[in-house]
Amino acid sequence: MNKIVSVFGSNSHINDGVEKLSEQLGKMILDLGCKVCTGGRSGVMEAVSRGARKSNNWTGHEIIGILPESDDSSANPFLDVVMPTGLGLFRNMLVAKTGDACIAIAGGAGTLSEIAFAWQIGKPIAVMSTTGGWSEELAGRKLDHRRDEGVANLTDIKSAEAWLRSVLHQ
Numbered sequence: 822m823n824k825i826v827s828v829f830g831s832n833s834h835i836n837d838g839v840e841k842l843s844e845q846l847g848k849m850i851l852d853l854g855c856k857v858c859t860g861g862r863s864g865v866m867e868a869v870s871r872g873a874r875k876s877n878n879w880t881g882h883e884i885i886g887i888l889p890e891s892d893d894s895s896a897n898p899f900l901d902v903v904m905p906t907g908l909g910l911f912r913n914m915l916v917a918k919t920g921d922a923c924i925a926i927a928g929g930a931g932t933l934s935e936i937a938f939a940w941q942i943g944k945p946i947a948v949m950s951t952t953g954g955w956s957e958e959l960a961g962r963k964l965d966h967r968r969d970e971g972v973a974n975l976t977d978i979k980s981a982e983a984w985l986r987s988v989l990h991q
Contacts, residue, residue, distance in 0.1 A: 824989050825885070826850045827858045827920025827944075829935035830865025831927045831954060839927050839952050840868045845978045846924065846949070847872030851879055853985060858919045860912065860935075861886020861896050861903060865926045870899035887915050914938045922988045923947070924981060927954035936972065940964045945988035947973035949981065 828846060835843070847869035850857045857873050859866035866886070873884045886900040891907030906912045913931060917923055917938035922945040925936050933955045939946040950960035960974035975981045985991070 823854060823856045823883070824921040824991075825856045825858050825919055826985060826989075827916050827923045827935075827939075828865070828869045829860070829916065829923065829925040829928060829932045829939075830869070830956075831929060831932065832860070832862050832864045832866065835864050835868070835927060839865065842949060842952060842978070843868035843926055844872030844875070846926070846981060847884075848875045849978055849982055850985070851876030851883055853982070853989075853991060854878060855921075855985070855989070856883040856885060858885040858887065858916060860916050860931070861888045861900055863895075863897055865928075867897035867899060869926075870897055874899055885919065887912050887919065910934065917944060918942060920944060922985055924949065924975070924985075925956045925959075927952040927956055929954060932956070937964065940972070941967065943968075945973070947975045947981070947984050949976075950974045951976055 884901040888905045889912045923939040925948045948956035963971045
């Protein structure tokens with residue numbers, strides 16, 4: 822069974838550097854033989870999905886989007902599996918729960934909630950600390966007493982790959 826990596830990130834307002842890193846992350850996740858799950862919308866989520874399609878491991882079944890709406894009208898065009906939930910912001914827990922490991926890029930309040938959910942349910946959680954937003958703010962920090970380690974601080978794709986291999990035991 823393929824492992825799934827959930828990626829949290831900004832729905833809009835991403836710069837070219839964040840977009841490029843997001844694409845590289847999506848491709849690398851599939852290159853490792855994993856599937857990728859996002860909130861399925863634009864911004865970081867779309868860039869990750871677009872990048873995943875560039876992997877030689879992409880077969881048309883590996884890119885999952887869990888949408889807050891009850892229809893697929895906001896889905897980015899690079900998803901293979903579209904899951905409209907009708908749950909609004911509550912879908913953030915589903916994105917966190919789906920991943921065997923979770924990585925955040927940039928991010929506002931929605932990303933913060935996904936990071937907090939992943940933390941509380943014990944998922945391995947990391948942030949791309951060079952991308953701004955909550956990812957930069959929370960890099961290396963403990964969110965509370967529940968865990969001994971802090972949120973893993975990843976600075977580039979190479980460190981993200983090493984971290985994923987470690988936490989997914991690949």
